[in-house]
Amino acid sequence: MNHQHFNKVMIVGLLVAAFALPLVVRSATYMHILVLLLFYAYLTTSWNIVGGFAGVLPLGHAAFVGIGAYTSTILSLQYGVSPWLGMLVGGVLATIAGVIIGLPTLKMRGAYFALATIAFAEGFRVMVENIDYIGPLKLNGPRGLQIPPLETGLTSFMFATKEPYYYIILVMLLAVMLLTYIISRSKLGYYLIAGGEEPEAAMALGVNVARARLIAMAVSSFLTALAGTFYAQFSLYIHPKSIISLDMSFEIAFIALIGGRGSIIGPLLGAMLLRPVSDFCRIYFGDTLPGMHLIIFGLVLIFVMYYQPRGLQEPLSRMYQRLFTRKTLATTGR
Amino acid sequence: MTMLQVDNMTKEFGGLRAIDSLDLTIKKGMILGLIGPNGAGKSTAFNCIAGSFAPTRGEITFDGTRITGEKPWNLCKMGLARTFQIVKPFASKSVLYNVTVASFATTGSRKIAEEKAVAVLESLNFGDKKDILSGNLTIADRKRLEIAKALATEPKLLLLDEVMAGLRPNEVDEMVDILKALRDRGITIFVIEHIMRAIMALSDRIVVIQFGKKIAEGLPSEIANNEKVIKAYLGEDYVVA
Ligand SMILES: Nc1ncnc2c1ncn2[C@@H]1O[C@H](COP(=O)(O)OP(=O)(O)OP(=O)(O)O)[C@@H](O)[C@H]1O
Ligand SMILES: [Mg+2]
Numbered sequence A: 001m002n003h004q005h006f007n008k009v010m011i012v013g014l015l016v017a018a019f020a021l022p023l024v025v026r027s028a029t030y031m032h033i034l035v036l037l038l039f040y041a042y043l044t045t046s047w048n049i050v051g052g053f054a055g056v057l058p059l060g061h062a063a064f065v066g067i068g069a070y071t072s073t074i075l076s077l078q079y080g081v082s083p084w085l086g087m088l089v090g091g092v093l094a095t096i097a098g099v100i101i102g103l104p105t106l107k108m109r110g111a112y113f114a115l116a117t118i119a120f121a122e123g124f125r126v127m128v129e130n131i132d133y134i135g136p137l138k139l140n141g142p143r144g145l146q147i148p149p150l151e152t153g154l155t156s157f158m159f160a161t162k163e164p165y166y167y168i169i170l171v172m173l174l175a176v177m178l179l180t181y182i183i184s185r186s187k188l189g190y191y192l193i194a195g196g197e198e199p200e201a202a203m204a205l206g207v208n209v210a211r212a213r214l215i216a217m218a219v220s221s222f223l224t225a226l227a228g229t230f231y232a233q234f235s236l237y238i239h240p241k242s243i244i245s246l247d248m249s250f251e252i253a254f255i256a257l258i259g260g261r262g263s264i265i266g267p268l269l270g271a272m273l274l275r276p277v278s279d280f281c282r283i284y285f286g287d288t289l290p291g292m293h294l295i296i297f298g299l300v301l302i303f304v305m306y307y308q309p310r311g312l313q314e315p316l317s318r319m320y321q322r323l324f325t326r327k328t329l330a331t332t333g334r
Numbered sequence B: 001m002t003m004l005q006v007d008n009m010t011k012e013f014g015g016l017r018a019i020d021s022l023d024l025t026i027k028k029g030m031i032l033g034l035i036g037p038n039g040a041g042k043s044t045a046f047n048c049i050a051g052s053f054a055p056t057r058g059e060i061t062f063d064g065t066r067i068t069g070e071k072p073w074n075l076c077k078m079g080l081a082r083t084f085q086i087v088k089p090f091a092s093k094s095v096l097y098n099v100t101v102a103s104f105a106t107t108g109s110r111k112i113a114e115e116k117a118v119a120v121l122e123s124l125n126f127g128d129k130k131d132i133l134s135g136n137l138t139i140a141d142r143k144r145l146e147i148a149k150a151l152a153t154e155p156k157l158l159l160l161d162e163v164m165a166g167l168r169p170n171e172v173d174e175m176v177d178i179l180k181a182l183r184d185r186g187i188t189i190f191v192i193e194h195i196m197r198a199i200m201a202l203s204d205r206i207v208v209i210q211f212g213k214k215i216a217e218g219l220p221s222e223i224a225n226n227e228k229v230i231k232a233y234l235g236e237d238y239v240v241a
Helices: A005-025 A028-051 A063-078 A085-104 A110-130 A163-184 A188-197 A199-204 A207-233 A245-260 A266-285 A292-307 A314-326 B042-049 B072-080 B095-106 B108-121 B140-151 B169-184 B198-202 B219-226 B226-234
Strands: B002-013 B016-025 B032-034 B058-062 B080-082 B157-161 B186-191 B204-210 B213-218
Touching: A005 A163, A005 A314, A028 A163, A028 A207, A028 A245, A028 A266, A063 A085, A063 A110, A063 A207, A063 A245, A085 A110, A085 A207, A110 A245, A163 A188, A163 A207, A188 A199, A188 A207, A188 B095, A188 B108, A199 B072, A245 A266, A245 A292, A245 B169, A266 A292, A266 A314, A266 B095, A292 A314, A292 B140, B002 B042, B016 B042, B016 B186, B016 B213, B032 B042, B032 B169, B032 B198, B042 B058, B042 B080, B042 B157, B042 B186, B072 B080, B080 B140, B095 B108, B095 B140, B108 B140, B140 B157, B169 B186, B169 B198, B198 B219, B204 B219, B204 B226, B213 B219
Parallel strands: B032 B186, B032 B204, B080 B157, B157 B186
Antiparallel strands: B002 B016, B002 B058, B204 B213
């Protein structure tokens, strides 16, 4: 059995396991935790298209989650629009927002870009918190929006149990991972990575770095907003602090950096490690030490960056190669 | 048949005039050498021509088109490629990946881009190192990678900024042969070099600058015997190898 064949078998095995998991996990609490794990893996994978490949560090992606959640929720509450359609509308609005933010900021280096994205996301949250109505649209300020129960089913994007949500976010995650894989092997992917590592050299080789980054930002904003709608339908209640929080933006970045920025599997690995920590902290320290999980993330990040600056995917994929395919990666770059 | 024409180009950094009213012409199919002491403004001239920064004054014409202030990625697509004095590999990626980025300049297909990259690497006797991480290459190989990347964009004009610095004598000879072969394939070359032996062997003509100003221009033999050049550039302790 050659290693390519083996990889395929391995992937199919993992997929079967992922789809079979709800048959084993019968507790609603654990299912809830798993859904959020996949939700964050999805968010981080979407973030990774710009934050990983393009070499910039966006720290305000929660704004796009918020745009997605509010758009589909308002459209469905006030106009009876299907959340699935609202999801797409939210995606388009987030793309526009992403491009507007990206145009002036994506040429900036490092900290400037990160700060600009934080400023935008926080500004957006404060605005939503202080606006009850935009024309006829009811945002309801800090109180947020409640989605009343409808008939459950795929068309209403509403279910009585956690399992359907699990499968929806799983499929979304797999789709966005596949997309990332395709991008990473395309001209855009090469251009993003080249422009992220050495912008000047990339430009001399024909790469319009700012344009490649803007495309990545647009795609990333669109995909991120889709998860916002998912979250709204999953929790049936959204408010600015839950859906446009800096906390969420930071958690995404932590997951990416610890799991492995710019890799396809990194965001999922990071979410598998950090989400349980996050949930554990909220359950046990939620009242006494509400910021505990971020402190732990910080410590883990320091540790990982010290020993594995390219994230956990690096030693794990090396181990995988050594154990199963006997093809060393010591000097070859992929 | 002019490939590149620079008219009255000046570049100022704040109060510092790095290039001062420079005129240059390169004919198609020619190798022009550019020499001058450290800090003379050679790299700055390249940076202005290749679009890294716009000149303060002056005009640049490339293959009949005015390109003053044009963006580097557009210049690359028009057929102007350059290497960097301080090499800039995409260090976390393989040699092949690095060159493939460059060959995407003329295609959208990864398969075609990779094939072209392999062909370029093989033409530089570099094919055996294609899977090595570019960050792990020796200096000589990094210089070679810079050339491979520039070539993979299919240039008409190649600007080479000290691609032989740090090479051993036999590697310098090899590089001179490689560059001559490129010229024979129809690529016009503009080359900055400190190694006299190489620049003399390579160039059809040589331009000498000091403090951003042209102080001499001519055939290599003329430059080697030019009083002004010997005084300004070679100095007392410089030995013509
Ligand atoms: N981006 C910049 N900003 C400010 N000054 C600069 C910049 N680039 C170059 N200079 C200055 O311009 C002058 C010319 O520098 P340049 O690098 O062009 O010289 P050079 O001839 O290539 O020298 P070397 O042989 O050492 O490579 C120097 O005084 C340098 O300090
Ligand atoms: Mg220089």
